[in-house]
Amino acid sequence: MDRVWQVLEETPLTGELFNPVSFLLSLLLAFVLGHVLAWVYYFTHSGLSYSRSFVQSLILITVVVAMVMSVIGTSIVIAVGLMGALAIIRFRNIIKDTRDIAFIFCSLVVGMAAGFHRYYIAIVGTIILSSIAIYLYLTGFGTHQPHNGFLRFSLKGHIGPDHPITAILKRFCSRFTLISAQDSGFGTSEVEYAYQLMIRNATRNEQMLTELKNVEGVDNISLTMQEQLLEV
Helix, strand or coil: CHHHHHHHHCCCCCCCCCCHHHHHHHHHHHHHHHHHHHHHHHHHCCCCCCCHHHHHHHHHHHHHHHHHHHHHCCCHHHHHHHHHHHHHCCCCCCCCCHHHHHHHHHHHHHHHHHHCCCHHHHHHHHHHHHHHHHHHHHHCCCCCCCCCEEEEEEEECCCCCCCHHHHHHHHHEEEEEEEEEEECCCCCCEEEEEEEEEECCHHHHHHHHHHHHCCCCEEEEEEEECCHHHCC
16 A cells, blocks of 8 residues: 555656556556546536536546646647647537536546646545535535525405414514515406425425415415526
């Protein structure tokens, strides 16, 4: 085990001759670490922009960058030539999620570290980056949902402070806001109400709707929940 860490911590001297063993180790390590990043992205992904090809690209990017770094080595001429070759390529894919850009940068940096034989940096960096991504996913850091439900219904008459509907909403919601109260306009006393809700427990939505339906004069109840999959 000590020998393994000694190999990982060794940094070849600049300008050394091509070493097939180090080259294969760089590509293998880049492949493994690229897999780790891809699995972390797959596990922590949320939203509607999931792409199987993007997940596979994270692995390929890590390996390709490691190979590029091995080709360049310390040669400035090769580096400039490679920059010219890459300038010919036009990438037209639009990345809609900034989080995807972060994972692409992670793959690039890990591939660069593996290609330059900074194996220890590549391994520790991947572990730290993966841990941060999992932490952000599990804690839901940055999530902002001032209201998670939208309730609409019609009622014959107006809602006062002591109305049963107000009592029901207080019991099931941590807070609620009246958005609109509009007369139906058909010569009746019906008023169409719209509320934004912060529901305490979404599993009790059916019970809340049942109690609202039992209130005299309530009709056309509609509850729309804001899911995290729709978060932009």
